[in-house]
Amino acid sequence: MSRLVDSDETTPLLGDDASSEDSQDGDYKSRWRSIRIMYFTMFLSSVGFTIVITSLWPYLQKIDDSADATFLGWVVAAYSLGQMVASPIFGLWSNHRPCREPLVCSIFINLSANIYYAYAYLPSTSNKVHILMSRAFVGFGAGNVAVVRSYVAGATTLKERTGAMANMSASQALGFILGPALQACLSFLGENGVTVAILRLRLNMYTAPAFLAAAFGVVNILLVLLVLREHHIDDHGRCIRAINYTSEDREEISEETEEAIDQVAVLTSNFLFFVVMFIFAVFETIATPLSMDMFAWTRRQAVFYNGIIIICCIGFESILVFLVVKVASKRFGDRPILLTGLIIILCGFFILLPWGNRYPKIQWADIKNNSFVNGIQQDTKFSNSSLEPTGCPPEQTWCQYTPAIHLAQYFTSDVLIGVGYPACNVMSYTLYSKILGPRPQGVYMGWLTASGSGARTLGPVFVSQIYTILGPRWAFSLICSMVVAAITLLSCLYRRLIAFSARHRNVTE
Numbered sequence: 001m002s003r004l005v006d007s008d009e010t011t012p013l014l015g016d017d018a019s020s021e022d023s024q025d026g027d028y029k030s031r032w033r034s035i036r037i038m039y040f041t042m043f044l045s046s047v048g049f050t051i052v053i054t055s056l057w058p059y060l061q062k063i064d065d066s067a068d069a070t071f072l073g074w075v076v077a078a079y080s081l082g083q084m085v086a087s088p089i090f091g092l093w094s095n096h097r098p099c100r101e102p103l104v105c106s107i108f109i110n111l112s113a114n115i116y117y118a119y120a121y122l123p124s125t126s127n128k129v130h131i132l133m134s135r136a137f138v139g140f141g142a143g144n145v146a147v148v149r150s151y152v153a154g155a156t157t158l159k160e161r162t163g164a165m166a167n168m169s170a171s172q173a174l175g176f177i178l179g180p181a182l183q184a185c186l187s188f189l190g191e192n193g194v195t196v197a198i199l200r201l202r203l204n205m206y207t208a209p210a211f212l213a214a215a216f217g218v219v220n221i222l223l224v225l226l227v228l229r230e231h232h233i234d235d236h237g238r239c240i241r242a243i244n245y246t247s248e249d250r251e252e253i254s255e256e257t258e259e260a261i262d263q264v265a266v267l268t269s270n271f272l273f274f275v276v277m278f279i280f281a282v283f284e285t286i287a288t289p290l291s292m293d294m295f296a297w298t299r300r301q302a303v304f305y306n307g308i309i310i311i312c313c314i315g316f317e318s319i320l321v322f323l324v325v326k327v328a329s330k331r332f333g334d335r336p337i338l339l340t341g342l343i344i345i346l347c348g349f350f351i352l353l354p355w356g357n358r359y360p361k362i363q364w365a366d367i368k369n370n371s372f373v374n375g376i377q378q379d380t381k382f383s384n385s386s387l388e389p390t391g392c393p394p395e396q397t398w399c400q401y402t403p404a405i406h407l408a409q410y411f412t413s414d415v416l417i418g419v420g421y422p423a424c425n426v427m428s429y430t431l432y433s434k435i436l437g438p439r440p441q442g443v444y445m446g447w448l449t450a451s452g453s454g455a456r457t458l459g460p461v462f463v464s465q466i467y468t469i470l471g472p473r474w475a476f477s478l479i480c481s482m483v484v485a486a487i488t489l490l491s492c493l494y495r496r497l498i499a500f501s502a503r504h505r506n507v508t509e
Contacts, residue, residue: 027231027239030229030231031155031229031231031233033227033229034151034155034227034228034229034230034231035151035152035155035156035164037223037224037227037228038148038151038152038168039167039168039171040171040220040223041103041107041144041148041220041224042145042148042168042171042172042175043171043172043174043175044107044175044213044216044217044220045110045142045144045145045148045172045175046171046172046173046174046175046176046179047175047178047179047182047213047216048110048114048138048141048142048179048213048216048217049079049138049139049142049175049176049179050175050176050179050180050183051179051180051182051183051209051210051212051213052117052183052206052209052210052213053076053179053180053183054180054183054184055183055187055205055206055209056072056075056076056131057072058206059131059206060072060075060128060131062121062191062206063120063121063127063128063131064126064127064128064131066128067128067131071128071132073460073461073464074132075128075131075132075135076135076460077457077460077461078132078133078135078136078139079135079136079138079139079142080139080453080454080456080457081136081139081453081457082135082136082137082138082139082140082141082142082143083139083140083142083143083145083449083450083453084139084449084450084453084454084457085140085143085450086106086139086140086141086142086143086144087143087145087146087445087446087447087448087449087450087453088146088443088446088447088450089143089446090102090105090106090143090144090146090147090442090446091146091147091150091441091442091443091444091445091446091447091449092442092443092446093147093442094146094147094150094151094440094442095150095440095442095443098230099147099150099151099228099230099442100224100225100228100230102144102147103144103147103148103224103228104221104224104225106140106141106142106143106144106147107141107144107217107220107221107224108141108217108221109137109140109141110137110138110141110142110144110213110217111141111213111214111216111217111218111221112137112214113134113135113137113138113140113141114134114138114210114211114213114214114217115210115211115214116130116133116134116137117131117134117135117138117207117210118201118207118210118211118214119200119201119207120134121202121207122200139453143446143449145449146442146445146446146448146449146450147442147445148168149165149168149429149433149441149445149448149449150440150441150442150444150445152164152165152168152433153165153433153436153441153445154231154232154233154438154440154441155231155232155233156233157233157234158434158499158501159330161430161433161434162325162326162329162330162334162426162427162430163326165426165429165430165433166322166323166325166326166329166426166430167322168426169318169322169422169425169426170318170319170322170323173315173318173319173322173422174315174319176315177315177316182209182212183205183209186205186208186209186212187205188205189203189204189205189208190204190205191204191205191206192204193205193207193208232438232440233438234438234501260437260500261435261436261437261439261500262435262496262503264493264496265435265493265496265497265498266432266435266436266444268489268490268493268496268497269428269429269431269432269435269448269497270432270447270448270451271451271486271489272338272424272428272486272489272490273428273429273432273448273451273452273455274451274452274454274455275455275482275483275485275486276342276345276421276424276425276428276455276486277425277451277452277455277456277459278455278456278458278459278462278482279345279349279417279421279459279479279482279483280417280421280425280459281455281456281458281459281460282459282460282462282463282475282479283417283421285459285460285463285464286463286467286472286475287306287309288302288306289467290405290410290467290472291305291306291410292390293360293391293392293393293396293399294360294392294404294405294410295407295410296360296361296390296391297390298390309411309414314414314417314418317415317418317419317422318418318421318422321418321419321422321423322422322426325337325422325423325426325427329427329430334427334430334431334434335427335431335490335494335497337423337427338423338424338427338428338431338490339487339490339491339494340423341419341420341421341423341424341427342420342424342483342486342487342490343420343487344416344417344419344420344423345416345417345420345421345424345483346480346483346484346487347416347420348412348413348414348415348416348417348420349413349417349476349479349480349483350476350480351409351412351413351416352405352409352410352413352472352476353472353473353476353477353480354402354403354404354405354471354472354473355403356403356404356406357403358403358404358406359399359400359401359402359403359404360391360392360399360402360404361390361391361392362391362392362394362399362400363389363390363391363392363393363394396468396471398470398471398473399471402471402472402473405472429445429448431497432444432445432448433445434498434499434500435497435498435499435500436500437499437500437501438500438501463475466478
């Protein structure tokens with residue numbers, strides 16, 4: 001039986017967060033092996049989202065030339081919509097059955113959807129619809145994130161949980177980083193690639209990442225079936241018997257536990273998580289168009305530079321933040337770190353507000369200057385027609401009266417958001433899992449994941465409308481207002497956002 005111990009503050013990122021005495025316990029080792037399987041599942045969920053994201057648009061154009069940028073937006077949103085629908089379903093399933101069942105089912109759906117994506121070129125018509133459906137099913141399979149979070153919350157003690165959740169977030173961040181890197185490694189196959197006639201398979205730079213994601217899914221299913229074991233412990237580390245566990249030598253959970261959950265704290269945590277995911281979705285979406293408008297970058301420059309900033313800088317910065325959070329939460333607690341993270345995010349978006357008297361370069365002026373330089377000659381006009389217009393598009397009327405955002409503002413904001421977001425992300429659902437207490441958390445984690453998926457769906461829609469019509473001043477002012485509302489709500493309900501056991505005076509938080 002696992003015992004409650006103080007976690008070592010110098011524990012490595014994926015360490016066991018416990019003493020050497022506990023590490024000799026067979027049940028303890030099995031528990032942490034299973035938790036690491038959940039880390040790997042979370043990692044693969046992130047890889048499945050990002051491994052095709054950089055090649056999605058050219059693949060869509062190649063197999064269906066009727067697809068436009070608007071349809072691409074729906075394809076990207078389909079993943080989050082699928083995950084939003086599936087998360088409560090898989091969460092409810094894991095509450096009443098061993099979590100191995102929804103995990104295997106969801107991973108199988110995920111790998112099948114990736115194969116579907118790779119073969120989307122086969123139908124003679126409506127290829128873009130098949131791409132859309134395949135991404136929706138990939139997102140549906142990724143609804144197992146709710147099961148993963150529920151399992152880790154139920155298989156860790158109160159003192160282990162923050163570290164375990166930080167490890168899980170680090171695994172997720174690592175998946176987001178390595179996904180595009182794996183896609184880049186497979187780009188050597190080119191557009192033609194290799195053809196396997198008997199399988200009607202074209203293995204190229206667009207389909208190979210999907211097949212690799214499917215192969216990862218097979219490995220994940222084998223690990224779940226062969227290594228994963230059901231474990232559920234209370235905040236003290238005592239093994240207990242929940243609805244979805246069958247061992248007879250474990251303590252029963254009181255039926256009054258669920259009724260005693262603070263529903264106000266649950267709703268507040270869901271709202272805070274929604275805000276955190278919403279503002280990061282806005283940040284990811286706005287990065288490329290904002291940099292093209294303000295710094296007159298070409299499409300290639302915007303993709304390349306923002307890829308370095310978001311994937312390399314912010315991605316690795318997030319992993320460092322997860323390391324720091326594990327130590328800081330033991331010293332200061334979860335709520336102060338969450339509040340600090342929101343304040344840092346607020347500063348990041350406040351810095352992005354346009355100031356000064358310098359205005360962005362207007363795109364039409366660039367075209368005019370290039371078209372008529374050195375006289376109006378036929379060969380000059382033809383040459384310049386191939387140049388990509390840069391600057392702020394004239395149809396965005398705010399470009400003419402809104403001050404430009406400086407490059408230093410942009411970089412500073414990226415750094416601050418890169419610190420605040422991972423801290424808020426891990427603290428929001430760590431605190432949420434502690435509020436819920438010892439009962440199976442599948443359904444609750446399903447709603448939390450659904451709120452995050454909804455935020456990732458609504459965020460790009462919000463920013464594309466507000467930014468295009470009203471400009472960055474209105475867009476970032478509204479984001480700042482939303483963060484201020486989240487900070488105010490957290491401050492008002494600060495005393496209610498405590499662990500279930502602390503609320504019932506079982507332990508001192």
